[in-house]
Amino acid sequence: MPDTDLKKELQLDEAEKLLPLVLEIIPGHAAEGLIDIYEPGSYAAKSLRKLCEKTLNKKNLSIEEQLIVEDIKRQLDGGKLLSRGQEIEGTALEYAVSEQTEAGEKYLYVPIRAIKPQEGGGISD
Amino acid sequence: MKQLFDSGIELVVESDFIYFPLLFDPDIKKEIQTVFYSRKDVGNPDASDSKAVIKLKGKYFVKGFRLDSLVNNYEAINPNSYQRLKNECLRHYHLTREIDGVLLDGTLRTILFQVMPHFIKKSKDLNRKTLSDEAILDLIGKKTNIPESYYQEARTFSDIAPLKKILKNIENQTPVLDLPGSGMMSGHKLRDWLRNAVHVKVLSDEYDRITKSLKMREQFSRMKPEHIATLLYIADTGFLEIDGFGFIRKNAYRNEYYVYKRSGDYILKDYYGRSYLFPNCRVTVSTYMPFRPFVMEKYKHPFLLKYKSGQEICIKNFNPPDEPTDKCIINTLEEGLTALQYGYDPRKRNGYHSLDKLWIHIPTIDFEDYII
Secondary structure (H helix, E strand, C coil): CCHHHHHCCCCCCCCHHHCCEEEEEEECCCCCCEEEEECCCCCCCCEHHHHHHHHHCCCCCCHHHHHHHHHHHHHHCCCEEEECCEECCCEHHHCCEEEECCCCCEEEEEEEEEECCCCECCCCC | CHHHHHHCCEEEEECCEEEEECCCCHHHHHHHHHHHHHCCCCCCCCCCCCCCEEEECCEEEEEEEEHHHHHHCHHHHCHHHHHHHHHHHHHHCCCCHHHHHHHHCHHHHHHHHHHHHHHCCCCCCCCCCCCCHHHHHHHHHHHCCCCHHHHHHHHHHHCCHHHHHHHHHHHHCCCCCCCCCCEEEEHHHHHHHHHHHHHHHHHHHCHHHHHHHHHHHHHHCCCCHHHHHHHHHHHHHCEEEECCEEEEEEECCCCEEEEEEECCCEEEECCCCCEEEECCCEEEEECCCCCCCEECCCECCCCCCCCECCEECCECCCCCCCCCCHHHHHHHHHHHHHHHHHCCCCCCCCCCCCCCCCCCCCCCCCCHHHEC
């Protein structure tokens, strides 16, 4: 979803709030990130930031996932977690959109980008 | 000569010489009679020993030139036609510099197999895995509309037997130029023979390159035809774009590319909290110096000095890499995208221009048309 939807209220009905949550933390402008799945009831009371921390501290990662985590941590060194163009705050449900797998299973999806700010405007070296 | 070959009139090949129809008038008739009576084989004018004039099926033909000398000197005789035939031959055997260069080009391999996977969605499922080169080529094939003709070409490309045969003939120094048999034949037939003969000569002249190409083809012949088709398509067009990531060949000779990632539309806010919708643009880096991010199209932004195309994005503390490795290309594109989308601070009004108009009059770029 483009960042232009930043202002748009994400409307989820009550049934959708009971779906599993797929959290994806993407390093920089990469296409894919680290995925974590939260079962219904396990995420609603927690802040999105807490969920991100939990995801980033996951153990038993594959080699590919470990590389993604390294990239994310490199971005977060002085960087921040952004979702839909703004710094994350509040719960995951505030940022979630409903999606479905190819098999037709519905889930809530929250994409988060780890971005290391790059201040422009100075004369580059 | 071209007109003669194109006209379709009957010509004669005799003892590796080409004979042209003799124009006939009373004076020429007299001359012919002199020629024929002076010969020993006067009673058998059809018997030929590379004579100046021969008679075949009641028609007279005058001696022209040796066919092999025509082939050997064709470049000087008809440079344009030779160049056309040469190009045709090299294309037929996929020996054009572009294709050889592109398929062996390390920069392109870096872009395709190291940089591109970072910026494109590899699958719809939730597993994250590194793709092999073959899987990346499959993905490109799925996401790109490659014309059928490239699949046909791929089959020709992977058939290395004809090239091997030519190379073997050259190595054995056996004559690779088959002269046509003696007798009468149409200009069209001779034109086709000349075309093939020039092709053989071109291939002989290009021995080194054929050897190199053959080695490369042997590696590629183990690939799936669909993958070869994808690579031939990229070699031919010098362009590819998937999921907003793409590259354009800038200079085939030096294997230079513009690698880009589209920003998509994005919003920046000014000092007063007003939102400005910035249009999609291609943040680009060249694989040839300087390795700094720039915006390909005509574009305006606080970090771009003017409103024009090809402007370098002004970034603080950016140290351009020394060589275009995969990590450097990825990093440069990321820095450029981050600067455009997240680098503007409305309180500091950093950059060349402020989004909101300043009280003090400073001639600058106007962004009011982007306000939403």
